[in-house]
Amino acid sequence: MTRFKRPACLVAYWEGEELRVRDCATGKTSPVLPAEVALLTALTRWRSLAEIAHDFAEAGRRELRAAVRGLLSRGLVISSDRPQVEAERQLSAWRDWSPEATLFHFGTKDLEYMDWREEGAEMERVMAWSPPPSPLKQVRGRQIELPAYPRRGMLPSVLLSRRSWRRFGRQTVTLDQVSTLLGLTWGVQKWAHVGRGIRFALKTSPSGGGCHSIEVYLAVRQVRGLHPGLYHYCPDSHALTLLNKPWTFGRMTRALGGQPWFAHASATAFMTSVFPRVQWKYRAPRTYRVVLLEAGHFCQTFCLVATWLGLAPFCTAALADTLIERDLGIDGVNESVLYAAGVGPRPGAVSWAPWWDRKDVPRTTLPLHRMRRTGARRSAT
Numbered sequence: 001m002t003r004f005k006r007p008a009c010l011v012a013y014w015e016g017e018e019l020r021v022r023d024c025a026t027g028k029t030s031p032v033l034p035a036e037v038a039l040l041t042a043l044t045r046w047r048s049l050a051e052i053a054h055d056f057a058e059a060g061r062r063e064l065r066a067a068v069r070g071l072l073s074r075g076l077v078i079s080s081d082r083p084q085v086e087a088e089r090q091l092s093a094w095r096d097w098s099p100e101a102t103l104f105h106f107g108t109k110d111l112e113y114m115d116w117r118e119e120g121a122e123m124e125r126v127m128a129w130s131p132p133p134s135p136l137k138q139v140r141g142r143q144i145e146l147p148a149y150p151r152r153g154m155l156p157s158v159l160l161s162r163r164s165w166r167r168f169g170r171q172t173v174t175l176d177q178v179s180t181l182l183g184l185t186w187g188v189q190k191w192a193h194v195g196r197g198i199r200f201a202l203k204t205s206p207s208g209g210g211c212h213s214i215e216v217y218l219a220v221r222q223v224r225g226l227h228p229g230l231y232h233y234c235p236d237s238h239a240l241t242l243l244n245k246p247w248t249f250g251r252m253t254r255a256l257g258g259q260p261w262f263a264h265a266s267a268t269a270f271m272t273s274v275f276p277r278v279q280w281k282y283r284a285p286r287t288y289r290v291v292l293l294e295a296g297h298f299c300q301t302f303c304l305v306a307t308w309l310g311l312a313p314f315c316t317a318a319l320a321d322t323l324i325e326r327d328l329g330i331d332g333v334n335e336s337v338l339y340a341a342g343v344g345p346r347p348g349a350v351s352w353a354p355w356w357d358r359k360d361v362p363r364t365t366l367p368l369h370r371m372r373r374t375g376a377r378r379s380a381t
């Protein structure tokens with residue numbers, strides 16, 4: 001017998017005077033009538049039409065069936081004989097993070113990115129109409145000037161020379177460089193044993209609760225010593241497993257939110273999160289923030305290692321989520337893509353290539369604290 005239920009995570013809100021209901025997982029949204037709200041309440045658990053009919057004695061069976069069908073067609077009710085049931089089961093790990101994190105995560109997937117030319121023109125219009133807010137905050141009170149900080153040595157020079165690159169050189173990134181990038185960024189450096197046979201990975205980046213939910217996949221376009229393709233990186237054995245054939249330039253551009261400049265990269269790492277690793281330990285939806293913050297830690301480490309290797313790194317969160325997840329063979333529910341960081345060789349004779357179609361760099365000036373210092377040194381010499 002066919003039974004019906006409302007999806008696990010529905011949220012209701014008003015748009016103007018219209019009450020709307022949205023399935024957090026699928027994004028399906030529809031206006032609902034007060035009578036339909038009562039029906040959705042009755043469908044908290046799997047029930048047949050005959051069972052629901054008890055609650056709505058005054059409604060005719062035909063009327064009730066039509067109402068359930070109406071909700072079914074708008075994706076606000078699921079039926080036991082349809083494939084959504086499997087998707088619903090997969091979503092169970094998100095129960096404690098619902099509705100807040102579930103709505104945000106699934107509701108912000110698969111954005112339709114504007115064509116980069118249109119986006120550039122749109123930005124020009126916005127800037128002409130209203131300049132960006134100030135990048136500095138004005139705080140009342142006396143400023144206590146701080147002593148100079150080191151700018152020489154390995155770590156400061158790597159930090160100071162990290163930039164986002166959008167044009168790459170002709171040389172080839174090597175397997176050794178890829179190995180260094182993966183190992184120093186995502187590799188497990190030690191296992192910490194905490195009893196009951198449980199172990200936690202220790203890496204060069206911190207991880208909320210040591211859950212290390214971030215996985216990494218590598219899209220290889222051109223690396224000396226490695227066939228092009230989509231790989232999974234095992235952080236324990238420090239090894240790659242080939243999963244899929246390489247992306248074409250067009251598919252790579254789509255995967256990276258329609259940004260052709262990044263599709264020329266030699267190798268691009270896609271970070272995903274295996275959410276149940278975190279959901280197992282932390283029940284509050286706020287923990288979703290921890291997952292995103294963690295991806296940021298890894299990305300910065302990747303960019304710094306690439307800079308140290310003399311390569312040209314970049315990062316982007318403009319991703320075609322479902323396309324990437326399908327090609328990586330992950331479900332997009334319990335494991336979902338979050339962030340990408342890529343690398344290529346540096347183009348010759350430039351200290352930075354911020355634009356893919358131009359060779360100049362923006363004019364830069366020194367911040368106040370550096371002007372003061374260089375001014376002081378100049379006057380002393």
Ligand SMILES: Cc1cc2nc3c(=O)[nH]c(=O)nc-3n(C[C@H](O)[C@H](O)[C@H](O)COP(=O)(O)O)c2cc1C
Binds near residue numbers: 317
């Ligand atoms: C989370 C995040 C997402 C970004 N996404 C993009 C992107 O989609 N496309 C792009 O060209 N740059 C992207 N960037 C790079 C920024 O544009 C860049 O960091 C910024 O312009 C400052 O330049 P810098 O990295 O050289 O200091 C992103 C940076 C971050 C942190």
